[in-house]
Amino acid sequence: MNKHHYCLIMAGGVGSRFWPLSRVNKPKQFLDILGVGKSLLQMTYARFINICPRENIFIVTNEEYTDIVLEQLPEINPERVISEPLRKNTAPCVIYSSYKIHKIDPEAVIVVSPSDHFIQDEKKFLTLVKEGLTFAAGNDALVTLGIEPLRPETGYGYIQIKKGGMKYTHNKNIKKVKTFTEKPDLKMAELFLKSGDFYWNSGIFIWSVRTILNAFEKHMPDLYHLFSEGEEVYNTDREKEFIFKTYANCTEISIDYAIMEKAENVYVLCSDFGWSDLGTWNSLYEHSQRDDHGNVVTGGKILLYDTHNSIIRTDNNRLVVINGLDEFIVVQSGEILLICPKQEEQRIKQFVNDVQIRTKDQYI
Structure with missing residues (x-):
């Protein structure tokens, strides 16, 4: 198992579309939604221990859920649970976590995943993620897992690929991204499906820690400078005070809007492992x-x-x-x-x- 492989599991959402089962005090990711005896978070954690060392798995969550995370994952080192003082969407949590990981290992390659997705073919998923980690380690690339669409779905974002994928990556599964598209109407989704150029955006990403921090510096300089001021305090007793002040002043924005839709070095790892974001009943x-x-x-x-x-x-x-x-x-x-x-x-x-x-x- 590669010591430079890391996983960041995002577990701070409130899951309001699964109300009333999912509530603010115990949202969807901490529930046994599938009726298998494990919460979605526990299933996600178990999935990634097959990809990277246990000590390289980080959970980022809202501070009010830290105790639930530690209760559901008693084997995890509390230092690997990153607590956000405020909900600011996914870009701040990614840059905050990236700085913490970078201080531990500047050579880190990270897979970033939501805590509450459904993966049907675990073996195929693990194979593809390892392939993505290898690609990201050797290239200045922001990789997103794109799911081959099965129907004209209006609830997902879409990724359009550039033609002639092999000439960009020399890998049949990894293609250069042309555009990102937010959730389309039905007519547009039908056109996307028919064209064969579009994949569902899974919200699962792979990149080296250097590449993602460089991307923030280029495309979100204000956010980058806010968090870069804390380089000396990450993983110390002074971190909590710094992060509280930083989150109070940082932009609330998703990683898609902040980075993925702006960057030119974005690639899609084309996947078909049976995926759902389990976003709705x-x-x-x-x-x-x-x-x-x-x-x-x-x-x-x-x-x-x-x-x-x-x-x-x-x-x-x-x-x-x-x-x-x-x-x-x-x-x-x-x-x-x-x-x-x-x-x-x-x-x-x-x-x-x-x-x-x-x-x-x-x-x-």
């Missing part, structure tokens, strides 16, 4: 075992009558009887019950906002 439905009526049922005492193609999830101590539903989401968690047609799932964020306005944070 519908995506969970697609990757869950169903009964003879197409229902995904998780919970204790649930009786269904004339109910089909639905997601039903309840606490174990509740008796729930449902009659006559088709294509619905029914989720009971604690004192909250959500009933919503599957095709209107995008409204859940609106529901959460409305609940917060009426009740403040009591049910969020």
Whole structure:
């Protein structure tokens, strides 16, 4: 196992699209969403110990979740859990973590991954990531894992590749990126699928620590200078005070907007290992075992009558009887019950906002 290979797992999100199961005090990445006896974070950590040494795996999360991370991963060194004082999206967490890793190992090559994704073919995933680490170690390259699209999906961003990939990389799986496109409408997604030039943006990245810090210096100089001022304090007792002040002043921006859409040295590692960001109840439905009526049922005492193609999830101590539903989401968690047609799932964020306005944070 290569001592210069590192992994950064991002585990600071709140997962509001999985409300009411995912709540601010214990969001999606810390839940056993798939019903396998492990949280998504635990599954992600177990995946990456096959790629890099355990001591080279870092978890970056909001400081309010640090204790949950340590509880769910008791084997991890607490120094490998990076706590953010504020939520500022993914670019600040990447540059902060990169500086900490750079101070330990200036030759580090890092795979950056969300904590809550679904990977079907683990073996193929590991093979591709190792291939990406090798490429990033030998090239000034920002690599993103692109997923071969299976349908005209409007919920994902897209990556367009340049033609003639081999002439750029001499590797059939790694191609030069032409453009990034945010979530398209259905008509545009259909055109992307038909063209064969586009891949889903997985949000999984690979780069050397030098390359990503150079990219911040070039494309986000304000953010770069803010964090570079702390080079002497990273991994010391003075780090916490410095980071608190830095986060209060830094821009809230994603790594895609900050770096990937601006940089010229971006490559896509074309992948087909069975991936989902598990970003919605519908995506969970697609990757869950169903009964003879197409229902995904998780919970204790649930009786269904004339109910089909639905997601039903309840606490174990509740008796729930449902009659006559088709294509619905029914989720009971604690004192909250959500009933919503599957095709209107995008409204859940609106529901959460409305609940917060009426009740403040009591049910969020």
